[in-house]
Amino acid sequence: MGTTKVEGEGQSVGIEKLIEAVRGGRADDVPALLEGLGAAERSTAVAKLKSLRTEVRGWETKRPREAADAQRALYVAGAGCHAGASAAATWLGGRDLVPWRSEGCGPALRAVSDRSPEWLADVAGRLAARPAVAEHSYELIRGMVERSGCAVPATDGYVLGWAWQFRAGSRWRLSFEGPELLERLREDPQTPVLVLHALSMAESPDQLTWTVTEAPHAHWPTAVATLVGEGLLDRAEVLGAAVSRLLRGGRPRDLRFPMEVLRLVEPTAEEFRERIPDLVGMTADTPSPIAGYAQEVLAGLAADGALPTAMLSEMTSAVLFRTEKKLVRAQLTLVGKALARDPGAAAELLPAVAEVFGNEDTELQGRALKLVGRHLAAVDASVRRELAGQAGLLSPQHHQAAAELFGDALETGPGAPYEEILPPVPEPQRVEPPAATVEELVEDMLTKGVSDDPVRFERALDGLVRHAHRDRAEVTRAVREAFTTKSWQEPYHFTYDFRGLHAVLAGLLGLLEPSWIEDRRAREPESTACFHEVLTGIVHARLWEAAALIGTDALPFLLASPTVSTGGIDPQVLVGRLRAYRDAGVEPAPADLAQALLRVLRTGPDVERAEEEASALGTVAGRRLAAWLRTDEPPAATVRFLAREEDRTLERWYVHQRVVVELADRAVVREEFPPAFRWLGGTLETAPRRCYHWISAEGHWTSILPSDREVLAALIVPSLARAGGSQDTTGPLTGLAEAEGRVGRAIALALALGMGYGDADDRLRAVDALLVLASRGDLDARQVGEELGWLVTEGVVKPNRLADAVRTAAATGAYATVWAVLGAALPGLLSAAPPVRGLGEVLAVAADCVERCGARGELPGLAGVASAKGSSQLVVQAKRLLAALG
16 A cells, blocks of 8 residues: 555656746657656546646736747647547647647657657648648648658648748748758658649649749749659649639639649640640639640640540630630630631531620620621531521621621511610618517627628617616626737727727626726817827727616617617617617617617618607607607718819829818707717818728628718718729729718719729629619719719729720610710710820720610810821720711
């Protein structure tokens, strides 16, 4: 018994020494201490390590250096103490234990040196299968792989970590000498497996996408091509992986590595012939540079007679469906050459060419029609009828030529009267009630993207307030279980990384000083603040108010929760909410009531009755609502631009610095609304504003003023003018189109600026907004056109982007609407000196619209341009438009 006691004491001492070393952050000492512990002692140590791990998490804010050292020691000790591979992998994959990368993983590998090869392979495989963990734990995984002799784990995360080692190695040596990357790849036995996987990855590692000009001596494609030439990498496998990845498509950045490898390996004609179906597929769905490369290769095969007609037909259908004019022109040329060599292929190729008859570009339509005309005699009557049927898609400009070509086969009956096609008027969707249970509420709050969607966010916020009022303890318990609340204890978390729901939850849990919250509730923006700050300030004020009052009788539910998807509130519903407050003896929270007033819909059949019922409530809030519903002076704003004489230092491309927004003087807003809202009453200085914020993430803005869209449009015009070349900044335009209220110059400017954006998706959102306004009868097409005219002249909107936007709008069937816009924009552009470069493309769209909708009349300046000599697109399209209008 005495011996047993001594052994037990020794074992206990061994465990305590291990825990002491871990607590002290002595990771290098841990492997030796583990050697003296058996399986049972290590199992006992696991529980102590888990407890210490929880304790160390609390050190991170006040003792970050000690916490980092202890976490590294925990990492090593846990690796050696967990007996099961699954448990060990879970421990080693903990992000709190590996805050960065696991370089210098020697202690952890020594800690598991006594494990079987099967155990090491199992843990390595589990870690490699988790992308983020594999990237950060590459050295550890590699060590286990080498010790176990298992297969190389070809996963995205492992390849990212592997590629990083090459980058880091070059960096630490302060050199990018050419031989280094190549030599290290030659020496690494894992290179053949991992290069193939790297070629197949959906997102390529950063350093693999460097171009020759960025890092000529660390250019991965060059190194890979060299290794293929040396036979270290299998040529067929590399080609297959590169082609397969390109065929899947994706972002140009992620296709750069396989594309460059394919170019540098220089496949032979025979290797290309083996991959013809893949090359044809690449012409259909990949980015333009990839499709162009495949088109060139296939054109070469066609010239050698190695491209079957069936594959050329399939390729033609794919390419001619694309929007890139360069690719379409090249394909028409390719088909023309193929038909010159083999006229018998016309029956198979011409129906594919006829796909261009419906192209939005009338010049391409004409090319296709001429190509069909040259080879029409080589097809039988059935193909001729098929082509004639497709000819109905041609622009009216080509109807005469088509009639001469197809004769009786062309259906030329009396045309139906023109009918404008506009999208259906969007009906606001009713907002679903908040979650019925705490479990559903937590699920709503944890849903990805909830903070970006105003409707989902407001629904979750209202549900949180309601449930916290009913049972604060239950909601508090659920929140602590579902959220990591550590960072919520620090005010700077919400100062620099404001997250609405987190702020309210922190208030619920009592993690923030009440005085700190009150300070933010009471803030009023400076008179020189930018519109980004003041709009976001309203959102923040409401949330800080909720953070202060949540879980108390002062906030049973939110008055400002929207009832429809635009952010608006049904006036009858708001009256009912105020009645419930009155019956409960609760005074509305100031910011909540102010936002509710801004959101209440002031048009519709129920407004007058709601006004009467609000007055009858007999409360201050009821009287305020009644007065707000009948007011003729809601918030208002106007937009103007500084003339050059007012500030000669401004360059024309800095138009955003010339935007002046003036908010009307509204005493009721200044006197009755809380501080964060008073600027809407006219307290801001009327002057151009410097703003360096982005607006893409501010989806909540449109729901702040759903009944006063012209005001909101005026507030976002400066940001839209500044960010014309960036992406994802026209999101608010959708909300503007679907909102209520007056439509004036601000909305016209917002649409015009959006239609000139560099990103196609941004332009598409502007086009959608324009068409929605037209379908609602709210579009001032002349105003939009006039704004576009001077914006193009100023160089803010480029003609090619405008042409793309209006062409997209017209293609929906809204030819008359688009002509109404262009008819107002063109007079100023036609008379501009010097002539607007690229205007011919805009005129082509205008001519197509006039031909289709049958508009007639005169356009100032058009005759002068049309009478000019030459065959430029500007002159050709001016003549076409002039003829169509006559």
